[in-house]
């Protein structure tokens with residue numbers, strides 16, 4: 001996997017972001033898209049495009065996570081009812097580094113130290129105003145790239161490679 005960690009390039013790319021939600025995050029996603037566009041972000045919506053009560057978060061979160069991993073969008077926001085399922089699903093995609101975020105410290109530290117590229121939110125837990133604050137912190141944070149952070153991430157990437165070879169890919 002080729003993870004881009006060029007901070008200058010990242011500043012350019014971060015304007016284009018992706019978002020996805022199941023029924024549990026549908027309402028929050030709608031508000032966030034409007035607010036993010038208003039402040040100048042290009043937002044790719046990976047669905048759900050309509051509210052369907054029984055829909056499944058992997059159907060929306062996995063395409064978003066793949067787009068983040070391929071660099072088609074700089075960062076992702078994945079929402080389900082609690083944010084847990086979205087996080088579980090996103091982290092199955094090699095190159096995706098997702099976490100459920102409910103506090104401001106983790107919103108920036110997760111990027112600075114761990115190069116988090118997908119923030120997960122609970123649509124039934126986090127309100128619109130707090131979600132927007134957390135997203136703003138997340139999008140403005142940059143990976144620090146210190147040797148110890150790179151070393152830890154290379155261990156995670158090595159595991160992804162082993163898992164891919166188990167799967168015969």
Ligand code: RB5
Pocket residue numbers: 022023024025057080081082083084085086
């Ligand atoms: C849907 O009802 C709910 O289970 C889902 O949105 C999410 O919270 C899973 O983690």
